[in-house]
Amino acid sequence: MTSPKKLWSSLIDRLRKLPDGSNAREYGLALMEWVKENRTNIGAEPVARFGLDWLSTLPLEEYLLESQDLSVPNEREILARQKPSSVEVVAMLVRDQIWELVTFKTQTECPNCGGDELRVLTEPGSGDRLVFACDSCGWAQDEYAKPWQGPPGCRPAKVSSLREHRLLSWTPAQVGPEEQEPNRTSDVDG
Ligand SMILES: [Zn+2]
Numbered sequence: 001m002t003s004p005k006k007l008w009s010s011l012i013d014r015l016r017k018l019p020d021g022s023n024a025r026e027y028g029l030a031l032m033e034w035v036k037e038n039r040t041n042i043g044a045e046p047v048a049r050f051g052l053d054w055l056s057t058l059p060l061e062e063y064l065l066e067s068q069d070l071s072v073p074n075e076r077e078i079l080a081r082q083k084p085s086s087v088e089v090v091a092m093l094v095r096d097q098i099w100e101l102v103t104f105k106t107q108t109e110c111p112n113c114g115g116d117e118l119r120v121l122t123e124p125g126s127g128d129r130l131v132f133a134c135d136s137c138g139w140a141q142d143e144y145a146k147p148w149q150g151p152p153g154c155r156p157a158k159v160s161s162l163r164e165h166r167l168l169s170w171t172p173a174q175v176g177p178e179e180q181e182p183n184r185t186s187d188v189d190g
Pocket of ligand 1: 110112113139
């Protein structure tokens with residue numbers, strides 16, 4: 001059984017090998033590779049509970065916004081200061097890091113707790129139906145802002161899906177100028 005301390009050090013060491021100028025994609029891939037290499041050390045139960053199996057094998061480019069900005073030295077030092085008390089906490093912290101990269105925040109405050117922005121997920125088994133969910137309190141609503149209660153197992157929405165639902169244009173701060181879509185004439189009357 002690997003100690004949480006040893007497991008955590010191996011993650012920090014892995015991240016220290018990343019050049020300081022690495023981008024969000026390279027950072028995410030390093031986390032995902034580390035999870036894949038350490039599945040056995042983390043253990044089947046935490047891996048399953050925090051969804052690390054599927055999170056570590058997502059095609060990152062389908063979820064990560066090109067505009068996603070991140071300072072690898074900052075992230076790494078924040079993590080290096082943590083002292084996870086158990087392997088479960090290690091699994092949770094890694095899950096949170098990957099989750100942050102693959103989920104899109106809407107800049108809409110959670111109407112239930114006001115403590116976080118709603119993230120865009122997709123309903124399990126529905127293909128492309130969106131669910132807007134709060135990480136802090138577990139609140140979820142559909143695209144018409146009606147409370148949503150469905151089966152567990154929502155997954156992050158892909159960037160293509162965010163574009164199809166025109167969510168990126170709601171949040172220009174997240175989108176580089178070259179990515180902004182021109183105004184659709186169909187939305188403008190005469
Ligand atoms: Zn909430």
